[in-house]
Structures are given as C-alpha cells and as structure tokens.
Amino acid sequence: MNTNSIALGGDAPAHHFDGSKNVFGFWIYIMTDCILFATLFAVYAVLHTHTYGGPNAKELFSLPFVLTETLLLLTSSFTYGLGMLAIRTQASAEALVRWLWVTFILGFCFIAMEIYEFHNLYLEGHTWASSAFLSSFFTLVSTHGLHVTLGLIWMLAMIFQVKKHGITPLTKTKLTCLGLFWHFLDIVWIFVFSVVYLMGAI
C-alpha cells in the first residue's frame, strides 16, 4: 500500500486508506461500553440478594454448564486471534475465512447454550419479572448475549466481505474493530462468570 501511494503520488493526491483513527474510535466506543456493563454489574451487586422469597443464584445455576459456555467463548476469542494472525503471516483470505467460521460456530454454540439456559429458567417459572435479583440477572447477562449476537452478525458480514473484496486495508480495519469487540466481550463474560455464577455459588 505504501509503495502504491508513492507510485500514484504525482498528479492525483494519493489515496491511502488509514484505518488507525477508525480503530482508535472503536476503542473509545468499547471503553464507553465498559461503563454500560459497569452500571449493570453495580445494579446486580446491589440487587442480587433481593430474591423475593424465590431461589437465589446458588439454587438456580449449574456451574459445569456455565464453565462450558466460558470455555467456548474463550476458545472463540483465541481462534479469532489465529484468524487475524493468518492475515499477517500467510496473507491468506482462505485461512482467515476458515478461522472466522470456527469462531462463528463457537460463538453460536455459546448463544445457543445461553438461550437454552434462559428458556429453562422461564419454563421453571423464573422470569425477568419474578424478583429484583432475576431482573438484574437477565438484564446483565442478556445485554452481554445481545452484544455477542451482534458480533456474530458482524462476523458473517465480514466473511462475505472478505470473500468478495479479499484482504484490503478497509476489510482489515473492520476485522481489527470486530476483533477488539470480540475479545472485549470475552473479558466481560469472565466477569459475568466470576461475579454472577462463581460468587453466586459460594
């Protein structure tokens, strides 16, 4: 790209796409998202004891089930990283798309498990309206789930963009932003896992 812009640099102004500001802007967005999750965690911390006579976290959640979810998301973060690595080391769109699919499937399994868990809770009569504890639980965990779902849709879009345009500075910028988003969601989930599920089971 650098040599390109130098070669073009005579009459027409060289058009070199610089994604660094996009990536930094996206980083700032992620920082604001941290604040959003922090408020939801604070609400959960305050309300998790208000079970309104219903079951508490210890009685409701299964730790091995949630551990599986955690490992799925953790692995998906790793495979996304391997995809980004494939761009740099092999410059291979095919390898990248393969890793993106692996990441997508892992993320999809995570969401499927979460929906299964929510559906089971709903069937047992533990809904968002049951108690302040469950309201704050569903708000916190499903806000994370919604982010992951959006990430999955974005990932599908990137798979098609890479297939159509290949690895260009523009697609690379978008992939970098999606990577920040995906790793960030992994970190948020670590805190959901620790605060809601592990501390809930103590």
Added chain:
Amino acid sequence: MTKHETHFDVDTGAACGTYKTYVRGFLLSVLLTLMAFCMVGFGGFGLSKAALYVAVAALAIIQLFVQLVFFLHLSTHSKSSWNLLSFIFTLVMVAILVVGTMWIMYNLYANMGMNAMAMS
C-alpha cells in the same frame, strides 16, 4: 510482552500479536478460569467465604490483564499510549461507579436494618 515483540499494522495502526502470544494468552486464560471454577466447584478447599470471594475476584482481575495484554495487545508502547490512557480513565470511572454504588447501597441497607448479605 516485551516491546520488541509488539508489531503495528501499517493499514490499521493496531498492535498485533504473534502465534506465541496468542497461545500463551489462551492457555493462561483457561488455567485461570479452571482455577476459579475448581476453588468454588469443589467446596472451597476449607477457605472461608470471604477468602473465596477475594480469590475469585483476584483471579478475574488477573485474567482481565492477561487478555488485555495477549489478546487486545494493550501495551506501554508509545504508539498505543492514547489507548492505554483512555483505558486507565475508564478503569477509574468503572471503579467509582461500582465501588461507589456498593458503598452507598450497602450503607443504606445497614442503616435501614436490612443486612444485604444476610438476605440471601
């Protein structure tokens, strides 16, 4: 991650990792997750409740930094100084929000004679 290992992409200005850093980050994360899970899942190994809370929180915070360094490639390199600065600012905000809320609300519970921890 040492400074010479940090590479910056020409097009995106983003720091990128190597195969080694990704594998290390992944293994460390899995290890920390399993440690926290085993501590709680297998009866706490005779630790008190308070000690378990502290241990789980500490492991989560260690994992936060592991993932920040190995996956998000946040470093003290001058090229990512604005990322680091905005992150530190966010950490302060998050701490004020969460600690402040809990401080105020638990105080309120105590003064109203409802022990928040005993309610569960």
